[in-house]
Amino acid sequence: MNCRFGIAMLIATLLSVSNLSAQSMEGDTIDYFNMSLEDLMNMEIVAVSKKAESSFDAPLSSSIITKDEIINSGATTIEEAFRLVPGFIVREESNGNYDIHIRGNDNIPSGNFAFFTENSMSLIMVDGRKVFNNMNGGTFWETLPVSLTDVERIEVIRGASTALYGPNAVNGVVNIITKKAQDKSISVDGNLMVGSAATTIGDFAINNSFSENKLKTRISANYEKRERFTTDYYNWVDGTYGPYTNLIDYMSSDPTNPGGNKPLQPNHPTYKNPELAKDKYGVNAWLHYQASKKVDFSASAGIQNSSAQTVFMEGSRTPLTTRESESFYFNSQSNIHGLSLQFSGNFGTQDIYVGSGTTSKYDYNNIDAILEYDWTLGDLTVRPGLSYQRIAYDDSDYLPNADSKNGYINGEAILSNFAYYLRGDYQASEKLRLIAALRMDHYNKPEDNYFTYQLIGTYKPNDNNLFRASYSKANRGPVIVDFYTNYEEGSPANGQFIQYLGNDHMELSTSNVIELGYRGQLTKQLQVDLEAFYSVTENFSTFEPTILGSPTHTENPLPYLHLAFNYQNAPVIAKQTGLTASVFYAPSTKLQFKAFGTVQKTALEDLAIKETPMLIDPGNLVFMDPTYELVDQTHKQTPSFYGGMTANYRPVEKLNVFVGLNYYSKQTYTHDYAYSQYHYISKEYSIPGYTGSGVAELEANTTVNAKVSYKVYKNSSVFVNARNLFNSNKRQFGFADEMGGLYLVGVNINL
Template sequence: MLILPRASLLYAVCVFMSFSAVANIEQEFDELDALLNMPLDSLTETKVVTATKTSLSLSDVPASVHVITSKEIERSSARSIADVLILAPGLHVAKFSDYDWTVSARSKNQGENNTLLVMIDGRSTVNPMYSGVNWDTLPVSLDNIDRIEVVLGSVGTIWGGNAVNGVINIITKDAENAPKAQVSAAVGNFDYKEFKAHHSGQINDYTHLSGYIESLQHSPFTDKDPHFNEIRHLKVLTERFGMRADYQNQQNTVSMQFGGIRSREDYQWLQYTPAFLDPASHQNDYDAFFTEMNSQELFAGFQYLHDKLDGDQWENQLWLTHSESDGTNEPASFTRFDLDTRYTFNTQDFGALTIGANARIIDEEYAQFTEKEQYFSPYVRTIEDHEFLNQSYGIYTNWSINVTDSTEVTLGNRIQYANITEEWYSQPQVRALQKLTDNQRLWMGWGRAVITPSRLELDTQFQENYSCSSCGYYDPATGSVYDKPVNGTIGPVDYLQAYKYLGNRDLEMESVDTYEIGYRYWQDNQFQLSMSLFYSQHDNVRAYKNLGGYVYTSSAGSDTSIGTVIHDMYAQLIDPLSQETMGGEISAQWRPIDVLQVNANYSYKTIKGDCTGSICGSNDLPVLDLENTPSHYATLHIMWDIHPTVWVSSVVNYVSASEPDEALIEAYKDYGDDYLVWPEIITLDMSVNWQHKPTWPSIKVSAENLGSDQLKEYPEQYGPFANGTQYYAEISWNFI
């Protein structure tokens, strides 16, 4: 309720600014007016490539597809890719801190999300060591994005690994259309500072070149809790760069890219110093210190497309990526080689047949830790085989058949091999599209996708540690440690505790079958409506099984203890769960007048879990935890060019609270009633932009989380930071 007065006030300020500007500006706005007047493209005019790897009109894609345009990105107030994605239906975007997000599609949101494939120009950004996406270190500039294509549902036939519940393909601008001679700088609260420089130019009649550099600094959190006062000086510094060259001559198009990113994060870390290792010199349980965590990525790519005169196409992509991180949760580096080639036969009689093949080779290298070092950090990930050549090969085909003038059927399959498991697996699909009228489409489909196996879940061990001196009392009869003396205990003792989460080589392959049906309607360039319903069956879902623990004792310890107790507790990944997910998405775009565009979307999902096996008989907690997710998601985005010199924009985002089962709440009652609840989210972001003339700099003022200061977007279970209201001011100037 608090956001409405602030929204009204900001719109009033915008209107006042526009009328004040009118009194002083010149009469000639033709060029600037043309720049701002970007009409809503109809579905037939919007081209997408992610669903089929070929360029198709959005109206004729037999899948749930949404496109976020460059204009919508600019008008969204977003400062990151993850924040932009709230504009698409079917995605749950949750912000953990000022540089951590998780994004999910048609599933429960979690950090290690390997059911959503995220790409930049067709290059996977999924970290094979982490089985997820590091959203803050994606090597792409917001200003360089042409569009973001979001495909919901199974796209495994086309893209293979991780394209299970959806695909996000971030497509950058070609060199000819990239920003030219553009420099911008922005400042904001919470120590936000950003500098960007972009340029592009023509080399000859066939070749264009573009490039950019960016530097961003900000606080790692916007939580105002007094407990963080001593670490408010910490900073996150991110630097990006990219270059692109495009050559086009008749039927041949060649694109080359090179870029990278580096992130340096100030971090308060600690190292445990168990007394039994050196009792004579022991003083503290741990040494706290400030350090810097680093990650970086470099990539290079080559793309070649040949359009034959008969309509056939031959496309090749080659990518080389090197990434490394020194964080103890993913202490690894990898060098990845990706090759994809496809040939599309276009015939009037039989439709379009695409045949392709891909190869992915990843040279993985994990950091090594001694047995003692594994107990020194609060958490650490280890693996026995520190070097591994991860290989995956696949062939796929996709055939779109024109059954009648108004009916099209698509059949496809991918056969993939992974040397991690030494197995072959299949990912088929069947889809159909019916042209009801010139501006209406009905589509339906089924697809099966397999989650690419990773060494993270098969071979690694994640260890969480806790150590303190003279803080426990040991019962030799049971091997238990208590925080106060009870009958039979001895002490005080030093206590070293380690939770070890083990991978499992016997896990079955996770697979998801998805059934969908959808409808599209559009009215010229004024209105668009897309609706879809889905049902998916996800088998072999992972859970941890408690394996018990082992207690070791040592007579050595601190001066105030009689010795040390080391308690190792083990849990291992198993695959006893399955889940049924069902729901739908609605997306509408409306342009009532030329200067006003309204985008709205709503999504619903519900998860029903099941469990078979040894961990299922004692309680239902694994299933109930799987089902604990928000069900309702909605976004409203309004873009208004109130004058040729001024535009305003607002984005309202809503996520419903989750409703955990009473048995789940009861099991965690000692932590509080809201410990497991995903909180309700209502946020308002707004932007105002003013530019006197095209040759003048533009000034943009933005605000995020208006009326929702110190909002947490995760359950307390995960220990999230609160996100504060943030303000930014940006000046941007095109010198040419």
């Protein structure tokens, strides 16, 4: 898809589609900073119940990030803004590229071949449109077409929400709600910042309001380009960092003779620009028509193009690889007297591992349709709904030839899901509220039905205190690689024939979650929020090898190695226990403090650890099936403590000073295959000076950010912005880049 085609589709969609509700407030007329604590507690939130309600009364663990809070904080991307939210783990991999997890449960089993760093257990939406990556799960954040200037607010639910939002809402839900035009004929807003590491970030939007403010339009464009703080890459073979020309493939190399391995040549396509961290742009347009209080129609569409160097755990030479994407989306929604209809789609092309030597490029299209109705009977509100999703991925156009098995799926792969669900909300008394949500999903892969539910109760003894409890069951949705992988390399003629295969009998990951919470306004200046959670998650995906034949195979001796990797469900069960606390203190209208932290433990039961890898005698090329030991241990990749603090000070109307810090405790990253292969061989063969690879020990990390801004005209301001103020060079994610300070100057425009 080229840029001209995308722009043409954007214009055509806006001319032909007349429905989507942006679910957004009249944001540009509200100054959240000057609101009282009581007003802030009663801001409207939609995500928790799919209807507007007071954020204080929200029955689940939830948060709102307002656009003013994001602007004040100096966050340079939507991803970085999640550092303002309790319960989020936000780790930077390279300049501007982040790994984001809600509460953890990330990369289980640790570093397995099936896993990518993107969080496949959380659902991200833009105006209710799902932006989940269905190839392998998770969110490719650089592919979001919208930017910070487009954001009105971000609503967050921590904890299982599949019964309300569908599959993948296991650890939580994020809904990025975009702006709509103000109640004036024309307005503009934007942001431009430039700084170190060749960083340029720009956003601009123009808004119009017509027909007595009933019809509103908005068009925006954004651009972002950054360089890495280093040009080195992690080398699996020796565990050091260096130029990409020193990298060696750990899967095909001989660690007993590392000098005999062939390094990469200069100008390799994966590393054609080793300095680049991110290069992206997006164009978006919105149309909203408010016919009456109970009838509104909206539409949006956009394009994006992006390239990013980010950690990709399947890289057999190094985890940091290049990913490229271009896509077009549309989103529409109608609200008519309680009936809500949403129809959205996303179409594009991605190459998830540029230059890998495999056909990792594919076309995809996702279509979603949702129909819901709000029906109120006295103190009972019932919300039935239907949804349908069809997802298609196809790499046929990029294969070397029609008979090739060089691609991940080698043809078209389709996932579909039809669901029906019901949510009941009953105000049993002035103090007691009871909520139940039930959902049944029918999948084509696996060909099975999954029933999920959510039971919630809140008790509000007075206006300043709320107690809540919930019990939920949630599941992750299917992804393409689990069921459709169909890749081959080598051949019997050259001595090695390897297959990578999906599995029609995979079960979806499921989680059962118990939560208890308390929210209270202790004084006029002080609010606290506590949430305790316990979850049991099972049926994680893993990717394991089986030797079907070899020269030394006892049951099937062959003159060549025949090896098959298969997706399957791991026996491991993750039991997570945690507590999140947050405090909001506003001693005056000039000063606000926030502090939040999560302490958690993720215990893994029956984790399969390789005692021996496949290659046990490299000199004689002797292979055997790996042997495993089931162990119980604490998952060390999720930090045991993470949190942050912010202070926002406005001494005079025009001057704003923000300081924030984020902290997480030490972590250990282990890449299963690189570790088991080299540590076994180095131990058995006593390789002199060989230190092994595949393990990254990360120290506890504190990142301090600051921004000072000054209004020069109305709501437009100039600013200086420091991310990682003290230039800490600690790595924030395993096998990723050393971080550096990012220092920027810029201007915010709001006219």
